[in-house]
Amino acid sequence: MWNRxxxxxxLFLSVAVLVYAVAVGKTYYPQLVLIGVMVGSLxxxxxxxxxxxxKCSGVLNLAMGELTLIGGYVCMSLYSVFVEKMPPxxxxxxxxxxxxxxxxxLGLVTERLFLRKMIGEPILSVIMVTVGLxxxxxxxxxxxxxxxxxxxxxxxxxxxxxLFAGLIMKQVYVWSFVACIVLVVAFVSFFKYTRWGLSMQAxxxxxxxxxxxxxxxxxxxxxxxGIAFMAAGVGGTILANVSGLNYSISHxxxxxxxxxxFGGLNSVAGALVGGIAIGIxxxxxxxxxxxxxxxxxxxxxxLTIKEVAPMVFMVVFLLFKPYGLWGWERxxxx
Amino acid sequence: MQSxxxxxKWWRTPFIKAKMVVMVILLVALPYLVSSxxxxxxxxxxxxxLAALGVQLLIGYCGQITLGHAAxxxxxxxxxxxxVLHFPWPKxxxxxxxxxPLSMIVAAFAAGFWSVLFGLPSARVKGFYLIxxxxxxxxxxxxxxxAQYVTRIxxxxxxxxxxxxTFKLGPVVIDSDTxxxxxxxxxxxxxxxxxxxxxxxxxxxAWVAIRDNDIAAETMGVNIxxxxxxxxxxxxxxxxxxxxxxVSSLSLVSPEHYDWKESLMxxxxxxxxxxxxxxxxxxxxxxxxxxxxxxxxxxxxSSMFLGDQYPQITWVTSKLVFLKDCAFGLAIILFLTYEPxxxxxxxxxxxxxxxxxxxxxxxxxx
Numbered sequence: 001m002w003n004r005x006x007x008x009x010x011l012f013l014s015v016a017v018l019v020y021a022v023a024v025g026k027t028y029y030p031q032l033v034l035i036g037v038m039v040g041s042l043x044x045x046x047x048x049x050x051x052x053x054x055k056c057s058g059v060l061n062l063a064m065g066e067l068t069l070i071g072g073y074v075c076m077s078l079y080s081v082f083v084e085k086m087p088p089x090x091x092x093x094x095x096x097x098x099x100x101x102x103x104x105x106l107g108l109v110t111e112r113l114f115l116r117k118m119i120g121e122p123i124l125s126v127i128m129v130t131v132g133l134x135x136x137x138x139x140x141x142x143x144x145x146x147x148x149x150x151x152x153x154x155x156x157x158x159x160x161x162x163l164f165a166g167l168i169m170k171q172v173y174v175w176s177f178v179a180c181i182v183l184v185v186a187f188v189s190f191f192k193y194t195r196w197g198l199s200m201q202a203x204x205x206x207x208x209x210x211x212x213x214x215x216x217x218x219x220x221x222x223x224x225x226g227i228a229f230m231a232a233g234v235g236g237t238i239l240a241n242v243s244g245l246n247y248s249i250s251h252x253x254x255x256x257x258x259x260x261x262f263g264g265l266n267s268v269a270g271a272l273v274g275g276i277a278i279g280i281x282x283x284x285x286x287x288x289x290x291x292x293x294x295x296x297x298x299x300x301x302x303l304t305i306k307e308v309a310p311m312v313f314m315v316v317f318l319l320f321k322p323y324g325l326w327g328w329e330r331x332x333x334x
Numbered sequence: 335m336q337s338x339x340x341x342x343k344w345w346r347t348p349f350i351k352a353k354m355v356v357m358v359i360l361l362v363a364l365p366y367l368v369s370s371x372x373x374x375x376x377x378x379x380x381x382x383x384l385a386a387l388g389v390q391l392l393i394g395y396c397g398q399i400t401l402g403h404a405a406x407x408x409x410x411x412x413x414x415x416x417x418v419l420h421f422p423w424p425k426x427x428x429x430x431x432x433x434x435p436l437s438m439i440v441a442a443f444a445a446g447f448w449s450v451l452f453g454l455p456s457a458r459v460k461g462f463y464l465i466x467x468x469x470x471x472x473x474x475x476x477x478x479x480x481a482q483y484v485t486r487i488x489x490x491x492x493x494x495x496x497x498x499x500t501f502k503l504g505p506v507v508i509d510s511d512t513x514x515x516x517x518x519x520x521x522x523x524x525x526x527x528x529x530x531x532x533x534x535x536x537x538x539x540a541w542v543a544i545r546d547n548d549i550a551a552e553t554m555g556v557n558i559x560x561x562x563x564x565x566x567x568x569x570x571x572x573x574x575x576x577x578x579x580x581v582s583s584l585s586l587v588s589p590e591h592y593d594w595k596e597s598l599m600x601x602x603x604x605x606x607x608x609x610x611x612x613x614x615x616x617x618x619x620x621x622x623x624x625x626x627x628x629x630x631x632x633x634x635x636s637s638m639f640l641g642d643q644y645p646q647i648t649w650v651t652s653k654l655v656f657l658k659d660c661a662f663g664l665a666i667i668l669f670l671t672y673e674p675x676x677x678x679x680x681x682x683x684x685x686x687x688x689x690x691x692x693x694x695x696x697x698x699x700x
Contacts, residue, residue, distance in 0.1 A: 060465065124399055128598075131601075133663060139661075315474075
């Protein structure tokens, strides 16, 4: 109870500070926060896929980055085919739909071929299988596509920035935010209201009980991988629009880990909140660093802390809340 | 066997002793038996054994999963290289060639303490959350602390050139693969014996107790936080030794040598070899390095052949490199799927088969 009051108070206070800063014309940090929210929604989407696999089958997936890579490349190929016949917007939408379908199929195939046999094996072996998968997918992606940086040609989203209350925002960010929100809502309502979603929930809650009630664990695992591929694929597509498509977008797969640790490994809501929180943290920390570097020039400031900041935050956070915000605290017996 | 003491001996029978002697002779004679590129492969195998020794300790004996061991190897490597190059050594130490051995000891301790620092969360968290912390060790140590700060001792570039002949062990200058090989061989033997003995001691038993059930171990009076931290220290210590030995075989120390993929590879090594087995460590390292080498040779040869015979399909030839990644990933997956107990278990089965021959049925139950 008090916990919630304090959290809402903190949230309210920070929003008030930001609004005040915009009102008096200091837009540097509010802008960073806004970009953080937009990018964070992307992290939330990919983290959602990750949490699903973890919840349903207990697999800690280290191949998430390669899944985003596959999504990005598949969508780019589809886009370059479709764009010759129709306007870019429709071509992109069709491309995303195609990515979703191909992602689903690939997810099902991956689960069937590689992970079905690993059910019940020790955690570490399963993790290493996903590491093997990441090698495999990386090799396959670069065998099919080019290794250099590519971008969507012609650009899908208009380059003209959006102005909102004195804050400047690239249109790509706005649209990616919208897309992520739509997809997240779609996935969450899938869990809440459909038969399949409910059986996934049951399976993640207590596998034994779900099995005894006639839920097929096999299909649930397969579906979880399919959805994870879909989410990661769309995440990769959007990131490719933001920053160009090359191997570096697979870094998203690692960023997912601080996100899910923050929210708690078993919590879908935690993935969403964590995604946005880590997005804000990353951008504000990096922006704050360059602010400090300008104010106090010194060779000792690190070059960039975009990659490291979430990791450091994760370690410190783990020391205080070892189960994340909403993770399950397991009570162990001997 | 009359006594427990005799049961616990390292070399129990004359046959085992003879086997060991043969093995030592073979290992010592190796540089004279094979060509120089295979000697450097052997050096790499030894490096993997040493580096994965700490991983085996943490995962196989103490149950603390680590995915960031390259960080501690990096600490050892950079510490050693920078100390040899930049520490104001007194003249007689440099003349006696003691700078490198002394720096190795310092590097090992530094890596050990750095590892304890990141092992501290293990007091509170375990399982997946601990995996995340050790991964964070990787990202904090290598790209940030080492690449951006520590290497400034040397200069602006995070890559430190160490020309052959930088490292001296007493009167011997380490400047060829063969010398590095003998050096690594001695180090591996010492470390494996030390590890084996450590596991037979009170500390080792405490680690195994923590691995099997930490709560039960705690109720039995094992101070689990202390022993976990000791495990992290010893693992870091071995990693530091591995790192500081490996710089002697390099010509350039760069953060790329300590990539996260290396950490993953060492976990792969112990899984392929067999978790909780020192023999498995050796088998796993040998297997992984040999597979890599063979894939490398195969890809180079076939792309050369294809490039000569069919110059019009260079777009296929240039993609063969990525086939290596695919094959390696597939090898790991297939191994874990069809051989989950690792190579050490296979070896044990094989050994039993010959031990029991011709009465092979007696061994089936166990």
